[in-house]
Amino acid sequence: MRATEGADRGLGSGDAETSVALVGAPNAGKSALFGRLTAEYADVSNYPGTTVETTAAALGSLRLSDTPGVHGISSFSEAERVTRTAVLEADAVVNVVDATQLGRDLFVTLQLTDMGVPTVVALNMMDEAEADGVAIDVDALESALGVPVVPTVAVTGAGVDKLRDRLPEASAPESTPIDSYYDALPDGVDATRAEKTLLVEGDEPTARRVGVPGLATDGGDAPLAAVGEREAVYRERRTRVRSIVDDVERVAASERAPEERLGDLLLRPATGIPIALALLAAVFYVMGVVVAQRVVGYAEGVLFARYYTPAVEGVVAGLLPASGWAAPVEFLLVNDNLGLATVTVRYTLGVLLPLVVAFYLVIGTLEDAGVLPRLAVVTDRGLGRIGLSGRAVVPLIVGMGCVTMAVVSTRMVGSRRERLITTALLGLAIPCSAQIGVISGLLAELGVVWWGGYLAVLLGVLGTAGVALDRTLPGRRDALIEQLPRLRLPRPTNVARKTANRTAAFLGEAAPLFGATAAAVSTLDYVGALDAVVGALRPLTAALGLPASFGRVLVLGLIRRDFAAAGMTDLALSASQTFVGLVVVTLFVPCILTMAMVLRERGARSALLVWVGSWATAFAVGGGVAAVLEVIA
Amino acid sequence: MVVALSEVPSDERVELVDVPDDECRARLLRLGLLDGSVECRRRIRNGPVVVRRRGTEVALGRSLAREITVERAPRDGAPQ
Structure with a gap:
């Protein structure tokens, strides 16, 4: 039965467009490799978690997608959900492993092979591993994992051609020690090997999708019965990782690198x-x-x-x-x-x-x-x-x-x-x-x-x-569990390319949004709605002990914050009035560009919360300050 | 000797024996931080603890570090 499951996956399956996903730990070099493998450029950086969505590009007849970095295929975070979905949908995976972090990254590799996902391993950052005195027996690693392993240095492009050549060899071992855990699943579960693996690891979205009776939680209240199973599976996998690392990796004693000393200074x-x-x-x-x-x-x-x-x-x-x-x-x-x-x-x-x-x-x-x-x-x-x-x-x-x-x-x-x-x-x-x-x-x-x-x-x-x-x-x-990447000298070309890409992407999205908002506000202005707002604000400004003209300042502040502050310079105000006015103007709603971004990044509900909250806080605090000043004076 | 991770001084080797939260335990397990001993590289006063194992450095927030129980390895040489 299991043999048929593999048949629809892999690069030989072919009529529909074949998709390959780059999967690996944050900062392992997926995005740099993505850029080397395709003509496109993905954001490359030394900050874990910069890729929050998948980016895709053509690689010959294949479709290659870059995914957010993860330390495992599961659903603990937004990034992990995105990557899990990409892995389940891909025909094959290029697993990017940081050669300096073999003991950490092979967990994902073994998880992928347990899931039966056709995999090629790109053993990346071989240059840094060498500099660290880490020697890896690539052939031994390949036979231990049962999938092709290609050493690469993504930032220079070394090994990338070989990786491209070996992509069609992507494979997964017929069976792995995970098989023995499948018995825990209820009989008659209709799921692929990948899904079964995630099920025994207690992945709730998979349980909900497959619809396992007794495993899926209807209200989402009771935890998945398999949490204990997850721990056993993870521990068993870590044991395999340790034994592979012991076999293939030799670490020469090395001196403390200068960047490590700098890292120490930053943490002290x-x-x-x-x-x-x-x-x-x-x-x-x-x-x-x-x-x-x-x-x-x-x-x-x-x-x-x-x-x-x-x-x-x-x-x-x-x-x-x-x-x-x-x-x-x-x-x-x-x-x-x-x-x-x-x-x-x-x-x-x-x-x-x-x-x-x-x-x-x-x-x-x-x-x-x-x-x-x-x-x-x-x-x-x-x-x-x-x-x-x-x-x-x-x-x-x-x-x-x-x-x-x-x-x-x-x-x-x-x-x-x-x-x-x-x-x-x-x-x-x-x-x-x-x-x-x-x-x-x-x-x-x-x-x-x-x-x-x-x-x-x-x-x-x-x-x-x-x-x-x-x-x-x-x-x-959230509990803070933050992986610290090693310190490196920034590469100017990398920074410049990244800046150009991100700027273009940002303006492409922000400019039309801002244009639409501007047209809407201008229309309100033309029909006299803004003046009506100034009129409606009169009781509020009076409560703060400020003249009615302050309402005009606030309306300007709806558009741009410094307009409001600048508008105040034209008003004849006493010291305490100026103070109250400044507090209100500072706490008042963010400028129209910011609101457009909040809308884009956080959605309408959050935008409304921020906007209404700013009105309320500005007037409440302003009123309080005005009252206190009156008592003092 | 068993104490909370947040009490361990910098540069000491410890074994993380109990992480009460299921999800945090799974995440640390995946990173290999529960495989034997880790180096407590830096403890920031009232702040996070940075632990290291084989070149993987991970900062654990203060509240998490307080929940984690560790076994302190006996020091080499003279017992304190």
Whole structure:
């Protein structure tokens, strides 16, 4: 019976398009290999977990897909689910094994062969293994595994041709020790060998799909009966891994590599925290000062204000007749708030483009060096207090440069729950650099005491909101189990290519979204809905002790945060009014670009939560501050 | 001697004997961290613990490290 199961898998099966999936641990070199095997380029980095979706490209007549890195085929995380599905659907798998981590990575290899998935092993990073004094007997490994093994160095391309040649040899042993566990399954289970393996390992999605009576849980409440089985299967597999590694690997005693000493420095709080702070300060300086202020300032203030906008306005005025039906069209195209041909283009090319490029350059460099997971480790303790793990440190810092880009970087943060908390905190209490510029100007006029007060209010809100979300959101905090990649010198070509790819992908998605939002807001503006909003805000602004004109500031803030702060400079306000106004403006809703990104990354429900939550927090905290100031005064 | 992983000083070799959470245990098992002893490479005060086995370095969060029971290997040479 088992013999027929294998017949529809493998590269010889052929009429429909044959698919091959690249599977392996995070950071084992799947994406680099993907780039070598095909003409396409997948994101390559030294940060585990950067591939969150599968990327596919043609490899001759085959379809090759890159998958998120995993340490096993199961469903413990979003990445694992994606990879499990890809493995179950593929005709064959190229299992990328990090030669320096043989003892870790062979677990996946043996799991694949247990599942009966036709496999070729790419034994990658052979150069680093050699440098480490690790010698691997490739022939012995091949016969122990029962599948082809090809040594490769993906970043240089060594061994890649051989790997391509041997792809048709992808195979799996007829039977493996896993067979004895299948007896535990109920009789008459209609499942492939791959599915049976996942079933004895207690994989719930597989149980639900196959519909095993007694194994599948209807409500999802009772755990799968096979958890004990999973442990036995995993332990048995680890035993096989150990014996293979003992047979094929020889490790010469080697000296401590310099990068290891650097790794030590990063992990020791006394040195790691200053290094982390210095890196974060550098990130903030590049993103927040050099790019967000100088480059963007030049692009907006000179390139667009002096040349582009007047030219476009001239063209539009020349093309359209002066009256009648053309008025709304002209408004849509060139209005000062969000004109499609003027302000929208200026935001996309003059503001977003430089920030996106800078962001991907900085993040790409840190990823390539393998620094990010270590930053996460040193900051884990502090961020744990507000319901986050150390992985959230990068989004929070990037947020002080540009909250929009920070929302994109929340992908690095582990679970959905944690991503939502990070996004909410970003939207709520992290002022972006554009805003920080205007705000510091206004606070400087008030004096240092107000400055301290402002910081205290913001940090208080950040902490309170973090703790509140951590307590109220369903689920529990993820345990941090973070694999630390080895430190490497960043490769400039790699970083540059990655930046170009990601920037193009990002703008391709963000620009149309932003254009549509801009058109919608302009329409509301034209029909007078925005003025109605200003009117409706009057009771709220009055409750804060602020003039009605502050409502106009807030409406501007719906579009862009620094507009709101800048709008305040035109109002004649007392010191305490300015302070209250600044607190409200900072806590108020994120800019329209950020909201577009939250919508894309987190979905409508989260976007609504962030948006409504920002309104509520801004007015509640602003009102509280106003009341306190009144008592003091 | 049996203690929590979070109590183990840096540079000591220990064996992770009990990981109460099923999923965490499965994940550590896959990584090979339950096969014999691991080196406790760094313990960050009130923060994560970094353990290492054969060049695989893994940081375990503080709350997880507190739940994990370890067996401390007797030190080579003079007993303390």
